[in-house]
Amino acid sequence: MFTKRHIAATAAILVTTALLTAGCSTGSAVESGSKSSDLKGLSGVIGSKDFSEQYILAYMTTDLLNAHGANLTTNTKLVGSANTRQALTNKDFLGYWEYTGTAWITYLGNTEPITDPSAQFTAVAEADLKANDVKWLDPAPLNNTYAFAVRSSEAKKLNVKTLSDVAALPKDQQTFCIESEFSTRDDGWPGLAKAYGIDVPASNVKLLDTGVIYTATQKGSDCNFGEVFQTDGRIKALDLTVMQDDKQFFPVYQGAFTMQNEVFAKYPKIADVMAKLSPLLTTEQMQTLNAKVDVDGEEPADVAKEFLKEKGLI
Known part of the structure; x- marks a missing residue:
């Protein structure tokens, strides 16, 4: 289940000093609208994984703390979760935004997700602090989990709202577009098919790259139902309807800022500052912000700054 958007499992694990240094871009200087000097003396690098949502979150965090x-x-140059996480544990990054499902299964070695978001966050935060000295600040409402979507016109035609509805369709209408890694994991396609009783021929399942899945689903050219991520801005832009995961198969991927605990101990007011931002970041809000980058072609740094100004945070 954890494809390049969540773990980039095949990415090289080494994080080189040259990349960390070359990848740093200067965060926004403290502007005339600075809210306080509570964090004076705090320095370091805010990192990100390699997709638009992460870039936006990294720039938001840098600008807000500054x-x-x-x-x-801000460093947005690393590829994959493994490298980004290692940069944090190696203390090359002060912090970055992570997802509860990724940490619980990939970093902490659990096999079964906790379906309740609050309980999942608490379990992750406690375990990661104890095992790795990684501090999780209070999470945002956003849930960047997997989902399946269909073009809205087809959803109405087929009268489907849930994955159980999809599983009840005639087999010739149960056509799917998924990523290659998702196709082989028990917590991906095999597990999903088992949980919902989906039993279709291999020819009904097309393996496509992430970006192609969205357009193929919108056109209905290769499939009716495409594997998507719930905070992706292309869902709204392409008028796709997300199927409800009514059996709660997919883990929760709630986003939260993670950081070196020793830095947090020195600057605990970071939590108060981040608490101004995190509650605003709902799944729907992130869809809108991500669309500005992935659909409209805006720069993540500009999208981040515009949002913070709009909300009166800088």
């Missing part, structure tokens, strides 16, 4: 007296830069 507006409260910090002197941080």
Whole structure:
């Protein structure tokens, strides 16, 4: 289940000093609208994984903390969760945004997700702090989990709202577009098919790259139902309807800022500052922000700054 959007499992694990240094871009300087100097003396690098949502979150965090007296830069150059996580545990990154499902299964070695978002977050935060000295700040409402979507016109035609509805369709209408890694994992396609009783010929399942899945689903050219991520801006832009995971098969991927615990101990007011931002980041809000980058072609740094200004945070 954890494809390149969540773990990039095949990415090289080494994080080189040259990449970390070359990849740093200067975070926004403290502007005249700075809210406070509570974080004066705080310096370091805010990192990200390699997709638009992560870029936006990294720039938001850098700008917001700098507006409260910090002197941080942003690095969006690493590829994959493994490298980004290692940069944090190696103390090359002060912090970055992570997802509860990824940490619970990939980093902490659990095999079964916890379906309740609050319980999942608590379990992750406690375990990661104890095992790795990684501090999780209070999460945002956003859930960047897997889902299946269909073009809205077809959803109405087929009268489907849930994955159970999809499983009840005639087999010739149960056509799917998925990523290659998703196709082989027990917590991906095999597990999903078993959970919902989906039993279709191999020819009904097309393996496509992530970006192609969205357009193929919208056109209905290769499939009716495409594997998507719930915060992706292309869902709304392409007028896709997400099927409800009514059996709660997929883990929760709630986003939260993770950081070095020793830095948090020195600057605990980081939690207060981030608490101004995190509650605003719902799944729907992230869809809108991601669309500005993935659909409209805006720069992530600009989208981040515009949002913070709009909300009066900088």
